Amino acid sequence: MSTTANEITRFLRKVRQVRDYQPEPVPEDVLVDILEVGRWSGSASNRQTSEVVVVRDPDARQVLATGGASMASRAGAVLVIVTQGDPERQELEIFDEGRMAERLLLAAAAHGLGSAIATLKGDGPAAVKRLLGIPTERRVRTVVAVGVADRDAIRARPKNPQPRKPLEQYAHWDRYS
Numbered sequence: 001m002s003t004t005a006n007e008i009t010r011f012l013r014k015v016r017q018v019r020d021y022q023p024e025p026v027p028e029d030v031l032v033d034i035l036e037v038g039r040w041s042g043s044a045s046n047r048q049t050s051e052v053v054v055v056r057d058p059d060a061r062q063v064l065a066t067g068g069a070s071m072a073s074r075a076g077a078v079l080v081i082v083t084q085g086d087p088e089r090q091e092l093e094i095f096d097e098g099r100m101a102e103r104l105l106l107a108a109a110a111h112g113l114g115s116a117i118a119t120l121k122g123d124g125p126a127a128v129k130r131l132l133g134i135p136t137e138r139r140v141r142t143v144v145a146v147g148v149a150d151r152d153a154i155r156a157r158p159k160n161p162q163p164r165k166p167l168e169q170y171a172h173w174d175r176y177s
Contacts, residue, residue: 015106018114019071020154021147026076030111037107041100044092050100053080053132063131064143067124071116075145079104080128085139097142104144114149117142
């Protein structure tokens with residue numbers, strides 16, 4: 001691997017979910033750059049069925065937090081991913097939504113920001129649709145919180161006792177066995 005490939009894969013291995021943020025807004029030009037990365041995410045048959053609602057309002061972020069994205073109230077911005085809600089393409093939309101969410105997370109990390117992907121639960125999707133004026137036929141499940149990471153709060157959290165499994169238990173070569 002070249003030095004560039006080593007740097008990129010090291011960066012990718014270091015990206016983690018961040019749930020604690022400083023109370024600072026995310027600059028609009030940074031948000032636009034993150035959104036551009038999302039806009040260029042691949043999609044099934046290049047249909048580009050996903051859209052994003054950028055939520056910066058603190059009261060709206062609080063509603064998102066109660067809908068299942070608890071870190072939303074602390075983030076500088078929350079990116080709500082909206083898909084068309086086509087029942088015939090549900091699996092493809094869900095896959096595309098996941099691809100976009102991960103790309104938004106990576107773009108935030110490239111800007112030195114923390115971010116986290118969350119799934120709205122229960123009445124959360126319906127409440128968010130009402131709050132943000134999203135048509136009822138659209139699908140809303142995934143949000144990406146973005147903000148300046150609160151490093152002190154992150155260090156204070158207990159460490160995850162579940163280490164990554166070894167490569168030998170994760171990767172199977174040529175056959176699963």
